[in-house]
Amino acid sequence: MTDTIWPPNFDNCTDPKYLVLIQSLRCAVHGGQLPVGERLPTVRDLAWDLGITPGTVARAYKLAVEEGLLETTVGRGTFVAEGRNVPVTDPDPLVTDSQSGDIDLRAVRVPDVGQDGAIRAAMAQTLKDGSRYLLCPDSTTDKVARAAVVQWIGQDIAGRISADDVVLTLGAQSASMIALQSCLHGASPVVLTEEITFPGVRHACRLLRAEVIGIGLDQHGIRPDRLEEALRRHGGQVLMTSAQAHSPTAIHTPLERRQEIAALARRYNVQIVEDDCYAISPTDVPSYRVLCPDRTWYLGSLTKAVSSALRFGFLVPPEGRAQQARHVAQSNFYGVPQPMLDICAELILNGQADGIKRRVLAAIDERVRVAVNILGSWNIRWRPDVPFIWLRLPQGWRGSTFVRACDAEGIRIKSADEYALPDGHAPNAVRIALAPELPVSELQAALETVSRLLSKPPLLNEN
Template identity: 40%
Template sequence: MSTIWPERLPQSKGPKYTLVADTIRKAIENKTLETGARLPPVRELAYRLRITPGTVARAYSLLTDEGLLQAEVGRGTFVAAPKSPILDDVWSRQLHLREDKYNAHVSLFSPRLADVGQVALIRECLMKVAQSDPEMFLNYPTRDAYQPARQAVVDWLSDLPLGPLTADDIVLTHGGQNGLCVVFQTILRGPKPIVLVEDLSYAGFRRAGELMRAEVVGIRMDKWGICPEALDDTLRQTQAQAVCVSPEVQNPTGSHSPLERRKEVVEVARRHDLQIVEDDCYRMGEARASSYRALAPERGWHVSSISKTLTPALRVGFAIAPLERSADLRRSAEYGYFGLAQPIVELTRLLLSDPRARKIAQDARARMGEYVRVTVNALGGFDLVWDAEVPFVWLKLPSGWRSAAFSRAAEREGIQVRSADEFALRDGRAPNAVRIAMNGHVSLERFEEAMLRLRALLDNPPEQISV
């Protein structure tokens, strides 16, 4: 064991426990550490490397979760035996979504992530969950039992400018939409509250608001998001309690709000005692500016999920309250659904704690960028708003096309896109535009064929404009 360690760990930007784990992992891979080799006790290795025992213990725990190490009570920690070839074949086989060669249908309604390793990792984590303490499968959820998972979420979000954040601030939800509903349950008061949204916005804002008996009012927007002047004018005339925004990735236009615009919105919100609900579910890359929770810690609420970074299948989201409202948010969740199922929470902890998860998220983002580039190559001659790290594009239709008519024509070609009407309020006006989401479940070649079919439609508008 002494041959794989220097006198102290080399300098690294990442957490020290991951460096310790990586060193052991590489030693196992290159056979420097053989099966059955006993690792030094935690305190002994910590003293040798001049780090805390907790750092070493966390590295050992991580590798034990991965199945590389095996801890035996009273004996120590050993290099685990490799899995049998049969299990390796079953659990490392990734799910490749098979295309029907005879079906030209391509759904571009919602972003779909390509499998870049998350399926194999989820399967591996599921197997560990299945081998967990039986009590997990028999008891009601408890706040203390979920603390490790909430800490894993804090670590997962550690690169975001969210302001002070601890595990006690995290509320686990059934995806981002459930997170919005829980936030609204915490914020909204009275028989007919008012919620503000941008004129074009995520339909889930409206649905969550209506579920809470709220009147949803649209606010004028520009290319940088919600207009502070229009927000101020509306607040002078109404008693709105919350405004919903997506400053990192505005849905459906794909634009973002720069820091200066966010500060202007905060100034208006403070003047009228307005709560700010930020939906961050569509961001795949780094944050462009501070979140509203960081800019306005007394009124900024944050909702996110792993749906656009790892998978939407698990329905795992996170809701975060302003600094003084965490207990209120927890109470809304506990009164509403007690908590997520314990096996799902443990699966989330294992998934987010695994260092491979971040690499998978990066690979998924890069893969999505390839689909965006194919889209731009095919449709870049039209009025297209796009970003390589946003999983959809916003296409303003050329003269001769209305959004509803274009959507119907695209569907006849076997392609489903979202009309701008789906993002406008019921009494609002929508531009002649469509949102085209990236679909990583089909090959790039087939996706490109779909884009070329859309281009042919755009080049040949109908002679008569249909409504």
């Protein structure tokens, strides 16, 4: 690629110029040619000096900042970072801790519909069956659980699959990581996803050193024109999406739009990672795994439908790639613990999991009705089977200001900013989870407070 020369030499270089530039930056920083605190040229100045485009320099600088090599300050410039050897981490936790005394409408939790009793009964049954718990799980000992997943997913949701097509994981986030590890390659992989998305996508891409590109949305999900524009500009190896039930917006992508996206994935040779975790109600819209069985990684879990505590997820890779994904999973954690496999298989095969899911859906529907009755006059998006409300704020409110106003009332919600990608666009909106642990009367009172605040925007009152 290049040696430690700084600035880099592009003569006889066959790699993309931004890769040569980032590698030269790495060598120069770690080799001391660019000392801590050294100010680098502006993007335009360096592009002019090197005879390359400003976009190439900007892309390399961005990667260097993400790696902790450089730091940027608005109005001052770009400098070699003091903490260049400290890994860059995402400060936002994926698990939200409740705070005493607050009404927490941030985290999505599963309603309590008797899961504890069902899980304990499944535990007791596995002990009666005389299972042995000594060795690592393998493709023989986890086969019953994989067959149970096929039953759980249902006929044709992910295509005509068998137990051999299923890879078991430690929840959906684990499944996402395995899919990405199976797909991404090269020095600077690119992942495309919705411009506002579940923070786990951001975390996964950062851990895997992948550049993540946000794609614009409309009421039907990812816009094909924006996706194609991003593919032409940035390339891309993977599209991560939640087409059935998107968090945080509750968007459902219809069949015609999915077909357009699938056609682009084929044209540009992109793999699709389809997160179906929130899709716990029946659907007649085929998944991407049905539309593109040769390039779609379908994933889900029991987290949203049965219990978050079980950490039981699954991945259905493209045709012919299950063994590869299984090897990647084994490299990460050897296998899902056998007791958990047995418990979850028992819950699914004896029908308890399906009964819990039906009761969970009924509990979600009840709370969505309460929320829509109170907030229905505002600009909201909702579904009877999704346990949160997406609220676009009226004129006079900004997301961060509204979150603080709710916080002052003892109500915790999430701004759209928390779902935005780095340097990405965030709409003026908030997500409100429907707190199944709260009595309905307390949820109703909290939502009435939210509605009251919405009607008194400070920016308008100042006028």
